Amino acid sequence: MNFLDLIWLIPLFPVVGFLVNGLIGKRLPKSVVGIIGAGAVLVSFIFSAGAVLQLAQLPAEERSHTVRLYQWFDAGAAQTLGGQMARFQVDFGFLLDPLSSVMILVVTGIGFLIHVYSTGYMHEEDGFYRFFAYLNLFMFSMLTLVLGSNYLMMFIGWEGVGLCSYLLIGYYFHKKSAGDAAKKAFVVNRVGDWGLSIGIMLIFVSFGTIEFTAVGEAVREGLAAGSFSVSDPLFIGIALALFVGATGKSAQLPLYVWLPDAMEGPTPVSALIHAATMVTAGVYMVARSNFIFQMAPEAMAVVAVIGALTALFAASIGLVQNDIKRVLAYSTVSQLGYMFLALGVGAFAAGVFHLMTHAFFKALLFLGSGSVIHAMHHEQDMRKMGALKNKIPITFKTMAIGTLAIAGIPGLAGFFSKDEILWKAFSNPQGHVILWLLGVVVAGMTAFYMFRLLFMTFYGESRVDHHVEHHIHESPKSMTIPLMVLAAGSVVSGYLGIPLWLGGTNAFEHWLEPVFEPLPITQAAIVEHSHAFEAGMAALSVMVALAGIYLAYRKYYKTSYRAETEVASYGAAYPVLQNKYYVDELYDGLFVNRVKDAGVGLWKFDAKLVDGAVNGSASLTVTGANGSNWWDRWIVDGIVRFIGGFIKTASWPIRLIETGYTQNYALVMVLGVLIIIGYALWGGQ
């Protein structure tokens, strides 16, 4: 079977699952719903794996396969900036290349595991079928996003995942907080989409096409022909516009605010959408647009700085959060910052590598936390946990692996990818030592808060409610098996990209090379460093991580947890961190309430002034009408009535005759007859 030409089926299978579950799922037993939901994704995974394997067999330069289904739309002629005519036409097409193959494997693979997990986790829920329908719709959108052959196809998925995120965050729609969070997520994402759509339009008017490959070629040709130059404001503009989109979807400063709130959704959703796949869409998009970003080093610098700052910012908030899912959410934001740091310094492959490893261990951590929450009867506050190690051993062990991986302990996936990013941030021409330093600090903080989570949850003395304590139990197999698979992935996935200094080949980077081929731009020469130096740097970052772990060990393992001591140890910083630097309040004050005020103000303006003008002119007309009515009545009609009145008055003698009595008239008639007879008798003589 030629899977390469069937890649368009990959997003389609989940659609089938969505339709079946959405339309008749209510009447199906839960087991069937689960099988349909997970099965559709499994089939997609099989097709993805087949397609990727066949792609891998092609020579490296031919690893780009486009399947064009039909022309989606053709909105007519347009003038490009170069004065050329082009047609704004968009194909419904799918593109499989090394980048999208990594993405579809991550999405379908981890997606499948999370579907399986959900059959266990969501088993008690009434809206089971609805949940799986949404999940499948999400899978469709996400796969369209990463498989689309042009920017608008990507945009379909981009908006589609936004919708699914909206639906899934709002899954517990009876909770107001869930509804608020869902709306917040969608609207904040929309702000990003605003930028993204402007970027896409700019791409079209610049190159006359929005096909990824065609745009890439156009950039190369333009560069070769000298019609494009590096740091052209146009490219900076496009790159920044696209990056605005990325900050929205991937929760970077300043648009990260929706992601922590998105934890209102069910935990598998947090794992799938808000950790492993959807939030990495921004990373994917920037990586996909690498040819544009390479043309705009200034924009790359912005990406790197934003990424590093986001990493630091989110990590610092994560230090003091008490909700187990919120810690992970801020961790996600922070790790995404890492990825953008990598992209910003030109290490696209490193960014994507971290995207992949992060997908494994963060999905694992979320699912593990879900397992904990499941065991604790929907208690998410870590202050009410503790000493769960022996009660839910599988969850504990897998989560420990995930924690070690994210902390960057050598031998696990996180180490390879994170170290790659830090090294590139230091060594790449676009990199800077300050960026590296930020990255290292964040690494230490990450290790600290993740171990804080681990210790607070599984060690120490139990702070669990007595009612809950008796019921704590390990989760069913449908939940633990995905955990174990993901734990294995969190270890193994790193070995795809063993760096050169460890004697590896960095296979992952090679695989992506056709996509991230550097443009022929003259830039600062790459400073060569010895492998030993690189190893030293890696050791340094590991040392920092270990220091973070030790600190957490001192604070949360050796001494039993006391909220007051924790608050005291941060001093004045604690309320700031606990309240997330008051950013939500700031945004509310600066934007949300201002927009609402503007709405109210304009509404009043509309009612009073605009409509007032209308009504005013109406009442003016009425006043005028009254005036002319007066004129008409007293002057114009007055003359008429005067004439009438005059005649009436003057006619009184005649009126006397007109009595209205029939017999009067008859009498007069008789008199007339008399006169006629009299005249006949005597008058004629």
Added chain:
Amino acid sequence: MVATHHYLFLAAALFTIGVIGVLTRRNIMIVLMSIELMMNAVNINLIAFSNHLQQVNGQIFAIFVITVAAAEAAVGLGIVIAMFKNKETMNINEIDLMKW
């Protein structure tokens, strides 16, 4: 033999009585009856002359007059009924809408 002018005097008397009735009575029924009287007076005249001139035309005209009288009586009484329904009165003076 009775001279024709006797009949004419009789007719004149009846006619004048009819006129007096029409002009003075307030009861609409009697007004109508008075009109019948006047018609009869005219008929007497017609037939007297018919007899006088030895021509049958006068009698034929009398028949037409009787026809008209019948029609007039029918319509007139219809009006009386309609008027009575509307105004609950027989008084001709109350039908004075012609006065403005």
Added chain:
Amino acid sequence: MLELALFYIFGTIAVVSAILVITQHNVVHSAIFLAGTLLSVAGIFLALNAEFLAGVQVIVYVGGILVLFVFVIMLIAVERSTFERQFNRQWKIALITSAILIGELVYVVYQGRDTFVLAEPAVPLVQGAAGNSQQVGMGLYTTYLLPFEIASILLLVAIVGAVVLAKKKTQTE
């Protein structure tokens, strides 16, 4: 002499009845006296050799029109009107006018009385087998056929008109 006697008897009854017709308070009485007048006039017709007309007078006037009057009186008669003032305010002027009228009429006839005497025929109206009815019929259906038909239409219209006027109004209208 018989004719003279008939004339005076019927003439007197007719005039007296007519005066009573217009002076009665009660409409029913007026109607009865009207019948008297009409019958007397029928007698006058007989005296004038108009037998057919006399018959018609009795049948149509007394049998038809008068009965109609009586029906209407029965339908709507209001006792109240009996006790009201019977004559209107112009009765004096009306009487004077009427007096002048009769004066003029009498004067006219009186002036021409000689012509009437001369014209008096010695023989019956028409000789031969044809009677009065036949002569009237001949006239009506030959020379006066068209007016006769028009008169019939007039009657029809009058009937319809009377029905419409007197018809009881239904709920829907």
Added chain:
Amino acid sequence: MDFFRQHILTIVAFWPVAGVIVLVFLNKENKTLIRWWANFVAFAGFVISLPIWFWFDFENSDQMQFIQKVPWIQNLGVEYHVGIDGISLLLVMLTTLLGPLALLSSWDAIDNRLKEYYAFLLMLQTGMIGVFISLDFFLFYVFWEVMLVPMYFLIGVWGGSRKLYAAIKFFLYTLFGSVLLLLGILALYFAYPGMAAQQPSLAAEFGTAHTFNVLAFQAMGSFLPAGLQWWIFLAFFVGFAIKVPMFPFHTWLPDAHVEAPTAGSVILAGVLLKMGTYGFLRFSLPMLPEGTKAFIPLMITLSIVGIVYGALVAMMQPDMKKLVAYSSVSHMGFVTLGMFALNPNGLNGSIIQQINHGISTGALFLIVGMIYERRHTREISQFGGISHVMPVFAVVFLIMTMSSIGLPLLNGFIGEFTILMGALQANLWYAIAAGSGIVLGAAYMLWLYQRTMFGTLDNPANQKLLDMNFREIVTVAPLIIMAFWIGLYPAPFFKAVEKPVNKIVLKVRPDFFQGAPQLNAGQPAVPAQGDAR
């Protein structure tokens, strides 16, 4: 069949009136019969309009087709002249589709004066179709005015609490615009013989006599003095802008919508508003190219202000129907923005967006109507958690919300994105400013959805609400299908409008396509990637 084919526009236009004539003779007590008959007439009207779509020659979509031309008032040069091109094709089809749905939606909602109600709706249908098919300016004006009357009565008789105020406001406001429109028409009418005398090409094609022929006026547009064009454009602008409605002229819309019965709102939003934009497209742009150019800055500014303003005001509305009404102002701002970007992308998108707006906003009004029928209130604060009791309704509402805020694969996206693309080609800042409308659109629609559908079902009045019944599903189903059709495969729609649009662009900007490669619809300017392999 030939007869039918040649007279199809007339038949489609006057079929509803024929139905009204029969309707008049039905017993007014027999409400079931009246309902069935009126719905049958409307549905049959849609069915007989379908051949237009299939017989339409898409290859020559810029040519007027199904033309019928009969002298009418010969002294004035007035003709009964009808015909459609690709633009009017879409609008006629939209009208015949929305009409039956509007009728169907009032099956249970209207119970008093049924006969008159359906008669007015059907007459309205004739008026609207007539507006879109008229090729004689006089005829157009007649239909344009005729259609006001049934709408006036629909709002004034079957409306809400302030129906008289709304109806009179609607009527007078629109009439005010119409008068200026009439002045503009007359100016063109009297200018024509003079122009024809000077321009032989004009005289050769359309004669030198007075005429109301729209095509003649369009041809005259190239020669008309710019000063005159400016004034006529101003007159047309007021007439059409009130109808659209554009920003400062929009206040009749919320009132009319709120007070109108559901079917009235659907027709009002779905079709009536399009008459204004259609007027711009058919008359202002081709007849007055110079005037158009002079007014572009004003039009763009008003459009963008309308987009943002409408969205902001919509956000804070406590009344659902008013919210949707203000969202109409915002969406119609997109339509006019695309139109006055004056390039093929913008205009194409503008027309597609007109259809989209008819579908999505029509459906939203149907949805609001359904909930109003159940609860007799439209206060958003009265609702919450409706998803619990009305799941099907929630799904339909969600789809239409998404369609309205421009989710890809649904119709709204195609229109909005193409318009923004056109606006961006005119000026980057237009697109950026208008793009904020998309963000705000998401905000107010989702906020509405959240407040009504999500949350706890704490209002006892809402706890026993019934989900959508079969009739209601049938009412919205065609709109959902259309939303997906346009979202997934809008090619036929773009194909219908592209050539007429290019014609308009060429008229206003004759140098637009100069030096351009051959422009054939369907032939990719850039080779498709997949075919190469």
